[in-house]
Amino acid sequence: MERLIILLPLIPLLSALTNHLWSNKLGRQVSRVSVYSSVLTFAISVLLLVLMLTHDIGGQVAIGSNWGILIADPLSVLMAVVIAGISMIVRIYSVRYMVEEIGYGRFFVLLDLMAATLFIMVTSGDLITLLIAWHLIGVLLYFLLGYDTRSPSAFRYAFWTLVTYRIGDIAMVVAAGLLYHAYGTWSLAEIFERLAAAPDAHHYFGMPLPELVGALLAIAAFARSAQFLLHTWLPYTMGGPTPVSALMHAGIVNAGGFLINRFAPVFVHTGDVLHWLFIVGLITAIIGSILMLTQNDIKKALGYSTMGQMGFMIMECGVGAFSLAIYHLIAHGLFKGTLFLNAGNVINEARKDDGVPKEDLYTFVVEKRPARQRQPWLVMAAITLIVPIIILIVAHWLVSQDIFQKQGAIVLLFFGWVTGAHLIFATYRMRSQNIWRLMGLIIFSFAIIVLGYSVISHAFDLFLYPDPAFRSQIYTAANIDIFWFDVLVVLITAVMVLGWLARYYAERNRNKAGQHLNSLWLSFYALVSREFYMNDIYAWLSRLIINFATRLNVWMRWR
Amino acid sequence: MTDFMLILAGLFLPLFPLSMVFNTVFSRVNNTKYRNLLLLLWPQIGLLLIYLSNVEIPGWIATWGLLTALLYGIRLLAIREMQLWISFLATSSWAILWITLQHSGDDSPIFLYALSFSIPLIVLLLLSDELVKRFGAAYTGLYGGLALTQPRFSGILVMAVLAVIATPLFPAFFTMLATVAHSAPFSLSIAIFVGIIWLLWSWAGARLLQGIIVGPASESNVADISTDATRKYAATLVSLIIIGLVLLGGLP
Numbered sequence: 001m002e003r004l005i006i007l008l009p010l011i012p013l014l015s016a017l018t019n020h021l022w023s024n025k026l027g028r029q030v031s032r033v034s035v036y037s038s039v040l041t042f043a044i045s046v047l048l049l050v051l052m053l054t055h056d057i058g059g060q061v062a063i064g065s066n067w068g069i070l071i072a073d074p075l076s077v078l079m080a081v082v083i084a085g086i087s088m089i090v091r092i093y094s095v096r097y098m099v100e101e102i103g104y105g106r107f108f109v110l111l112d113l114m115a116a117t118l119f120i121m122v123t124s125g126d127l128i129t130l131l132i133a134w135h136l137i138g139v140l141l142y143f144l145l146g147y148d149t150r151s152p153s154a155f156r157y158a159f160w161t162l163v164t165y166r167i168g169d170i171a172m173v174v175a176a177g178l179l180y181h182a183y184g185t186w187s188l189a190e191i192f193e194r195l196a197a198a199p200d201a202h203h204y205f206g207m208p209l210p211e212l213v214g215a216l217l218a219i220a221a222f223a224r225s226a227q228f229l230l231h232t233w234l235p236y237t238m239g240g241p242t243p244v245s246a247l248m249h250a251g252i253v254n255a256g257g258f259l260i261n262r263f264a265p266v267f268v269h270t271g272d273v274l275h276w277l278f279i280v281g282l283i284t285a286i287i288g289s290i291l292m293l294t295q296n297d298i299k300k301a302l303g304y305s306t307m308g309q310m311g312f313m314i315m316e317c318g319v320g321a322f323s324l325a326i327y328h329l330i331a332h333g334l335f336k337g338t339l340f341l342n343a344g345n346v347i348n349e350a351r352k353d354d355g356v357p358k359e360d361l362y363t364f365v366v367e368k369r370p371a372r373q374r375q376p377w378l379v380m381a382a383i384t385l386i387v388p389i390i391i392l393i394v395a396h397w398l399v400s401q402d403i404f405q406k407q408g409a410i411v412l413l414f415f416g417w418v419t420g421a422h423l424i425f426a427t428y429r430m431r432s433q434n435i436w437r438l439m440g441l442i443i444f445s446f447a448i449i450v451l452g453y454s455v456i457s458h459a460f461d462l463f464l465y466p467d468p469a470f471r472s473q474i475y476t477a478a479n480i481d482i483f484w485f486d487v488l489v490v491l492i493t494a495v496m497v498l499g500w501l502a503r504y505y506a507e508r509n510r511n512k513a514g515q516h517l518n519s520l521w522l523s524f525y526a527l528v529s530r531e532f533y534m535n536d537i538y539a540w541l542s543r544l545i546i547n548f549a550t551r552l553n554v555w556m557r558w559r
Numbered sequence: 560m561t562d563f564m565l566i567l568a569g570l571f572l573p574l575f576p577l578s579m580v581f582n583t584v585f586s587r588v589n590n591t592k593y594r595n596l597l598l599l600l601w602p603q604i605g606l607l608l609i610y611l612s613n614v615e616i617p618g619w620i621a622t623w624g625l626l627t628a629l630l631y632g633i634r635l636l637a638i639r640e641m642q643l644w645i646s647f648l649a650t651s652s653w654a655i656l657w658i659t660l661q662h663s664g665d666d667s668p669i670f671l672y673a674l675s676f677s678i679p680l681i682v683l684l685l686l687s688d689e690l691v692k693r694f695g696a697a698y699t700g701l702y703g704g705l706a707l708t709q710p711r712f713s714g715i716l717v718m719a720v721l722a723v724i725a726t727p728l729f730p731a732f733f734t735m736l737a738t739v740a741h742s743a744p745f746s747l748s749i750a751i752f753v754g755i756i757w758l759l760w761s762w763a764g765a766r767l768l769q770g771i772i773v774g775p776a777s778e779s780n781v782a783d784i785s786t787d788a789t790r791k792y793a794a795t796l797v798s799l800i801i802i803g804l805v806l807l808g809g810l811p
Contacts, residue, residue, distance in 0.1 A: 064808070064809070065809050067809075132728065135726065136727050139726055142765070149704070149773050150704070150773075151773075159766075159769065163761070163762060163765075166757070166761050167758065170754030170758060173740065177739055177741065178743050180740055181743070182744075204744060545633070545636065548633070550637040552630070552633065559582045559583055
């Protein structure tokens, strides 16, 4: 039954070929071919998942001699369901959304090709197939984002995407070269087997192979998942059609999380790489979230929101919660896809009625007009700090009693607690007829989310990594020295609490706040509003290189 | 004798400043057939010289080749005239072959690697001639918007550019993959530089395409290439993919 996996890329490829060759005869019917093929691939992927859950099928299918291997394992099948589902929705949505656009057929051909390439990427069982799919996704995305050939700006930002992806490709090709040289095979299964048997057998340039390859793969993941310094393409690629934005934010950008999971057998033997993943993910999450809050364009805000979420996903990998990252990317893909596809409706409704300033949320968040009546602060502080931690501990204890032995779980619990506490802290002064009812609903929602997240992520852990020893190995690889871990937890807690106190002080003494603080705040706001000047720096660097190239050509007389 | 042969080979697998000879000859030859022959045979002569002299490539000459490829990769970014663009990309890609020669085994299909760069460049050269016939010159950024007015030509041009910048599944992709993969275990910096040169080609390719196919439709009444010609170009490119997969796809 694992042979069914070949159909996943084959059906969209045939659909693309049919639509391309007979586009003149088919006319607007090309969308039907594409939609039917997407429904079929979705059905096959779901069937494969069901068979894997019930009959424990699995294995690989080789098309070529030393490459062209497709594998059916829990990760590939799960990702295939996600890609099939999202690309099906996107294609159905596009049928009417794109109907008045020039190049309707070309659009569906490109969507089909992208779906096929994504399927090949998630099911590839060897390095060459993976490299081909990885590289082609960047190229196809370039043409999808630049779908409107009349728009030079759309192509300009599509080009940013292409170049960033190519940076990741370089790291990936070098990593593949090292693995091939060390193990003499392109097959992932054979590489992982030999690596597990002797993890320290190969050293290159004074570094153990897993450390070096892990670092290179991390760079490839960073470029694909818009981590800080390689993120500028993501919020600016809104010139492309909305269905492409949805597909990109719901599916393509998550490839970094997939890559880290695919190479989990390499990452378990790394030392510092996972810690770097955590740090880069954390910085990206914070900067992405800050930039999201300062945008006035809904699609750009969603772009930065994706950047923040990708930061969280990479951070989860950094603490060893690999399967949680997969759950995160699926959950994020679904809600972000929905948000993008609905963005047009929101803009349309806002044109009729912007909801300003009648809504409570607006008066609270933007105009900063809290409820006049205040609750006893001691009671509210206790609820704010204690309730989230109780919910988090109970939820995690329910799924696994030994979870508190893992540093990664503690870090995630900590983040969960800070988020929960901040949510309650930020909303308890909101205008409401019944503040206790509002608080009750918030806490209830939080409990449902935490419980759902814990149970589902635990189920993902069991499905993706059924070997308990390997699961434990991943968390161990992410561990740091217990002393430094405790120091960091105390330090970050102190920073958070001081931040809350500073905020409280500023609220209480708003009129007395010094000029100095105000100017500092304005400077920070200016920095954020210019998006930390990252785009300006990259644009300046590009111009510099082009000018340098022109000068070289003049000096060398164009020879 | 060996050094002389290597220097002579450096003329045909261009090493800067000897590379200027090829670029001068290419610009002086006006006949497309001769230009095609130049693209096809020039690197083959270089490889033949190395093969006949039976020498091991010294590290310094491979580094020289890498720097030449990098130099022409950077210079390519600022080129707007398409035939000069082809000439510079040929120089950059053939210079990379020094790295391939140094790190690939004796059984590597080095002559095919050179062809994997040359043949797509010939297709691109023929397309640039189509532009010269229609507009009097083949310049990027001069007319633009051809995707709307000449969709058949634009489609083929896109595929040809993808082939010359070593996009999968075109044969040049496997040549670049072999070069990076085989050099990475011996020198990380060389592998990364080859990767950067590959990125520069993509950058230059995107700039070339954006200046020709992107933009509002121009009002000039220029005919698209014929359906027959489109079929021939498409068949050539598809054959290139198939032959490349058969001959180069099974990487050692």
